[in-house]
Amino acid sequence: MELLPSFGCLGLAGATLLWWYFHYILVTHPDFLTDLFRNDEVYPKLGINIRAPGGVLGTFSGDNIINSGHANWATYTSIMKPGIVQQFDLGPIQQKANRLADRLIQAQKESGHNKGILVMPWLARLTQDVMSLCLFGYDLQIAQDRLRSEVLDATRLSSSPDAVQNLPYLTSVIYEVLRLYPPVVEMINHTSARAAYLGGKFPIQPGTNIGWNAYGVHTNPDLWGADAGDFNPE
Secondary structure: HHHHHHHHHHHOOOEEEEEEEEEEEEEOOOHHHHHHHHHOHHHHOOOOHHHOOOOHHHHHHHHOOOOOOOHHHHHHEEEHHHHHHHHOOHHHHHHHHHHHHHHHHHHHHHOOOOOOOHHHHHHHHHHHHHHHHHHHHHHHHHHHHHHHHHHHHHHHHOOHHHHHHOOHHHHHHHHHHHOOOOOEEEEEEEOOOOOOEEEOOEEEEEOOEEEEEHHHOOOOHHHHHOOOOOOOOO
């Protein structure tokens, strides 16, 4: 993938000093990340609303669960967690799927004898599969067929939420997609409260801005092997 060479320098030491409208250290080494995330007293969060108060981005984002720590983070978590971990009723999804199938069958009947229905949506799906083969070198249809079989086997006897709790291949596909296409690629929201050695190796001065780059970690050949840039849920 084209981005791999650009992030290659990040894997050499695991932490790289960069400059933008301020200077910061970008972390990609797992040991450094563990130290950064676990030692909140040494590397507290410092959102852009505090780092650059009055700025457009800081004003827009304000204090939030990503950039806050301690009491504020606990408050945000207590509000959001119940809605995230609750069990959802999958019945409406099955009802919608059945209704869609019925509508397609009805549309076919209404079109008349030896007449079909619009095929453009199906052609659009075919186009996506062809693009995935040509650009990404992976046959999405293979993954889709395997996923479909796993889900159908799990839900054949029951459509309750518990029926989809054990879908290992679906879990692998989701993790692999998030590895290659992390929704948050980079975050600079930590600072150093005092002089320290990040991961016991990298010297950090007080007041240093520290960030992390998910793509740099997720595609590091030293961690994932020579095919780190390939989509491989297996």
